[in-house]
Amino acid sequence: MANAIVEIKDLSFGYKGRLLHQGINMTFPRGKVVAIMGGSGSGKTTLLRLIGGQLKPSKGSVLVDGEVVHTQNRDGIYRLRRKMGMLFQQGALFTDLSVYENVAFPMREHTDLTESMIRDLVLMKLNAVGLRGAHALMPTELSGGMARRVSLARAIALDPSIIMYDEPFAGLDPISMAVICDLIRSLNDALGATSIIVTHDVEETFQFADYIYFVANGVVAAEGTPDDLRQSSLPFVHQFVYGEKDGPVPFHYAAPDYQHSLLRGAR
Amino acid sequence: MHKIKRMLSRLGAGFVNKVWRLGAGARLFWLTLISSGESFRRFRLTVREVYFTGVMSLIIILVSAFFVGMVLALQGYQTLQKYGSSEAIGVLVALALVRELGPVVTALLFAGRAGTAITAEIGLMKATEQLSAMEMMAVSPIARVIAPRFWAGVIAMPILATLFSMVGILGGYLVAVPLIGVDAGAFWSQMQANVDWRHDILNGVFKSVVFGVACTMIALFEGYDAPPTAEGVSRATTRTVVTSSLAVLGLDFILTSFMISV
Amino acid sequence: MDRTTIDLWVGIFVALGLAALLGLAMKVGNLTTSSIGETYYVTANFENIGGLKPRAPVKSAGVVVGRVGEISFDPKTYEAVVSLNIDKRYGFPQDTFANIYTAGLLGEQYIGLEAGGDEQPLKNGDKITQTQDAVVLEKLISQFLYSKATESDDQPEKKSASTETDADSLDASPLDKISHK
Known part of the structure; x- marks a missing residue:
């Protein structure tokens, strides 16, 4: 697909012989908001690291803007990363820098802009996330939701064409969640970027995502638009979307027979 | 039999792990050296770290030096007096400080004060994904975070050790001259006659530079290698102190034997 | 902390270090006495x-x-x-x-x-x-031992013959003999 900015082709990845992904194929078209969903531990965050080139796939490849990521040398990977912005789960703000300096950080590292231009840009980015007034604060003085928004401002500091979100809603109150939801959609459309969101929050994601991939057991279990998936008759998708306790994803981690274990003494 | 086998295999695994860490540490050292350009081009980054490692360690270094110097003078006087050469007290204090105690005690205090702070900071930066975030922003954490701290440590250590020696000698002077009543002229002139600029003072400074490289690199590696958990960071901090201390004492022996033989 | 404050402190720190090194060179070491x-x-x-x-x-x-x-x-x-x-x-x-x-x-x-x-x-x-x-101390000692040995070679039968002369030989201390030589 020529219109895709990120493509994952037949990707396998694993640690120490245990395969986390087994032949995953995904396409992320330009300008869209695409969500990757799945249970905890299904390797969603790992997918983001593979796209960012922090990990190398065991098999298959990831293409960003038509270039294979894992065969690049360090400079090549850094060149590709400058097209990406990433929002980490806990914000990952630099605790020794102020909010202002955090947002200015990528500009100072990668551009030769004058101090006054950086100032204007930083305040613009902070304004976009509604935190222009907080520019002098230190990261430790921010609430979780505010830290996430500052981190978002930092991620879009260099106007990336791909914005990746790692669990953007984890641990947020409903108001902050709604704010972040709104920001993801509006920033995506304003910047003309592509957003990749890794999450397990069904409710919020279904409201604004254009396309959704479900990952389970190392493969893409289901994909489609939110409406498609709501109608889906696949038992796994049904369990996930409606949050049922037991189903294809069992409540119990694989274990020997319960009665047997109790009688013999667990080993 | 089974127990012995298990013990041996654990011992072997522990040894392999140590060797592995040595290799990983050496690799980080190499990467730090080759990505050091930025810490000099943007020297402000390094200056900032000199503040945190050097200036913040001043108080503990100076106070310790003062007491070490005073104790040296007291103890030295007790012994020298028996041989009727109490004027040599200045020589004893100066040589002990400049050659050995200055660099070594400074390095040990540095490992406890600045080394642990570096390890904890890097470990937490890793645990809170700050290093990952930096990498994703196409900024090398080794060039931006590790290298400036490394050079700051290498710059700060000899300065601290020199100050330690100087303040220690002043402490020794205060005990020997006003307190015990050794002649001030003899105190200084004997010292000057027997302390050599190159063989004693410059060799001491050289030692402290080597200790600066070792202590800072160990602290940085432990932090960089720490598992990203609270327990992992706390263990890494402890290891920093233990490994740095052993490294300093071992290196001191090696360096001293080289300096004496040459 | 303000950037300029940090710079100031680091400047003071480095200056102190240089001053200490200068102090060691001038007051403690013999750099000055040799070039005076x-x-x-x-x-x-x-x-x-x-x-x-x-x-x-x-x-x-x-x-x-x-x-x-x-x-x-x-x-x-x-x-x-x-x-x-x-x-x-x-x-x-x-x-x-x-x-x-x-x-x-x-x-x-x-x-x-x-x-x-x-x-x-x-x-x-x-x-x-x-x-x-x-x-050279070793030379002195070996000289002393040598003279002692030659001395006892000179008078072996005298020594073994009678023990009364022991008192005489005690009188003449080894150091005297060296100075007599």
Whole structure:
């Protein structure tokens, strides 16, 4: 697909012989908001690291803007990363820098802009996330939701064409969640970027995502638009979307027979 | 039999792990050296770290030096007096400080004060994904975070050790001259006659530079290698102190034997 | 913390370090004492310099007048060649006597100059011809042991013959015998 900015082709990845992904194929078209969903531990965050080139796939490849990521040398990977912005789960703000300096950080590292231009840009980015007034604060003085928004401002500091979100809603109150939801959609459309969101929050994601991939057991279990998936008759998708306790994803981690274990003494 | 086998295999695994860490540490050292350009081009980054490692360690270094110097003078006087050469007290204090105690005690205090702070900071930066975030922003954490701290440590250590020696000698002077009543002229002139600029003072400074490289690199590696958990960071901090201390004492022996033989 | 405050502190820190190094150099080390004043150099040959080291003091009448410079070995005469850097303010006659002394019983060794009566002063590059070697402790001891052995060889039958003479031999202390030799 020529219109895709990120493509994952037949990707396998694993640690120490245990395969986390087994032949995953995904396409992320330009300008869209695409969500990757799945249970905890299904390797969603790992997918983001593979796209960012922090990990190398065991098999298959990831293409960003038509270039294979894992065969690049360090400079090549850094060149590709400058097209990406990433929002980490806990914000990952630099605790020794102020909010202002955090947002200015990528500009100072990668551009030769004058101090006054950086100032204007930083305040613009902070304004976009509604935190222009907080520019002098230190990261430790921010609430979780505010830290996430500052981190978002930092991620879009260099106007990336791909914005990746790692669990953007984890641990947020409903108001902050709604704010972040709104920001993801509006920033995506304003910047003309592509957003990749890794999450397990069904409710919020279904409201604004254009396309959704479900990952389970190392493969893409289901994909489609939110409406498609709501109608889906696949038992796994049904369990996930409606949050049922037991189903294809069992409540119990694989274990020997319960009665047997109790009688013999667990080993 | 089974127990012995298990013990041996654990011992072997522990040894392999140590060797592995040595290799990983050496690799980080190499990467730090080759990505050091930025810490000099943007020297402000390094200056900032000199503040945190050097200036913040001043108080503990100076106070310790003062007491070490005073104790040296007291103890030295007790012994020298028996041989009727109490004027040599200045020589004893100066040589002990400049050659050995200055660099070594400074390095040990540095490992406890600045080394642990570096390890904890890097470990937490890793645990809170700050290093990952930096990498994703196409900024090398080794060039931006590790290298400036490394050079700051290498710059700060000899300065601290020199100050330690100087303040220690002043402490020794205060005990020997006003307190015990050794002649001030003899105190200084004997010292000057027997302390050599190159063989004693410059060799001491050289030692402290080597200790600066070792202590800072160990602290940085432990932090960089720490598992990203609270327990992992706390263990890494402890290891920093233990490994740095052993490294300093071992290196001191090696360096001293080289300096004496040459 | 403000950037400029950090810069200021680091500046103070580095300045303190340099000051301490300067202090060590001037007040503690012998960097200054060696370079003070201008010097001229003379050489002196010794058969044995013992433990004399470069930079050892050169004294006359107990006053430091210079320092030992290079020490080398002359393969023709099998002697040690010691160069002495002497302060220009102090002139010495041509027939000055150079001795190697030891400060205290086990202290460091230094060179003592004893002025002669010649009217011509020593000039840069001159050679002191009259020297006395270092006293080597091992030599002294072996000399003593040797003399002791020859002595007991001289009078073996006397010793074994009667024990009364023991009192006599106790009277003559070993040191006396050395001085008599």
